[in-house]
Amino acid sequence: MAEREYMADLLKWQAEPEKEVCLGDLETIPLGEGRVFLVGTQAVAVFRTRKGELFALDNYCPHQGGPLGDGLVAAGKVACPLHGWLVDLKTGACPHSAQRVRTYPIREENGRLYLTFPVALAHGPEPF
Ligand code: FES
Numbered sequence: 829m830a831e832r833e834y835m836a837d838l839l840k841w842q843a844e845p846e847k848e849v850c851l852g853d854l855e856t857i858p859l860g861e862g863r864v865f866l867v868g869t870q871a872v873a874v875f876r877t878r879k880g881e882l883f884a885l886d887n888y889c890p891h892q893g894g895p896l897g898d899g900l901v902a903a904g905k906v907a908c909p910l911h912g913w914l915v916d917l918k919t920g921a922c923p924h925s926a927q928r929v930r931t932y933p934i935r936e937e938n939g940r941l942y943l944t945f946p947v948a949l950a951h952g953p954e955p956f
Contacts, residue, residue: 851934851941862906864897867945873897874934874941875906875917883917884934884943890915890927 849867851874857863862875864887871887873896885906887897894910905914913924920929933944 845947846944847947848942848944851943854936854939854941857941860901862897862899862901864895865943867943870945871897872932872943872945873906874943875901877901877904877917881917882934882936882941884932885915885917885920886930888929889913890922890925890929896929 851865851867854876857874857876859876859880860878862873865872865874873885873887875883875885875897877883878901885896887895889896889908889910891908891911891913894908894913896906896908896915898909899906899915900909901917904917906917907914913922915922915929918931920931922929935942
């Protein structure tokens with residue numbers, strides 16, 4: 829996805845209603861790692877830090893679209909596995925670019941993961 833298209837999508841997304849979707853068991857994500865979930869048509873990388881904090885971002889590096897979900901997690905950031913750009917897990921900010929990665933609220937309840945997600949992006953082949 830080109831940067832301009834991604835930014836236009838990000839602006840549109842900010843005005844859209846949201847819903848909460850269940851992504852399954854918390855234990856599918858080992859401490860200190862990330863996993864990628866397909867939510868509707870969107871790939872979302874969910875990270876569980878060694879302290880047990882949860883973060884969710886688009887699985888899309890602002891450099892060349894690398895898979896952030898495969899990156900190494902440390903000090904509140906993920907390092908893209910392709911060229912090492914850092915992305916802040918909480919804000920989606922990237923010190924290498926003015927572009928920000930879209931983030932999503934995520935929480936755990938009774939061992940299950942719940943992601944708050946824009947309704948429009950959740951459309952698709954009913955993965956839930
Ligand atoms: S694609 Fe992520 S650093 Fe290059």
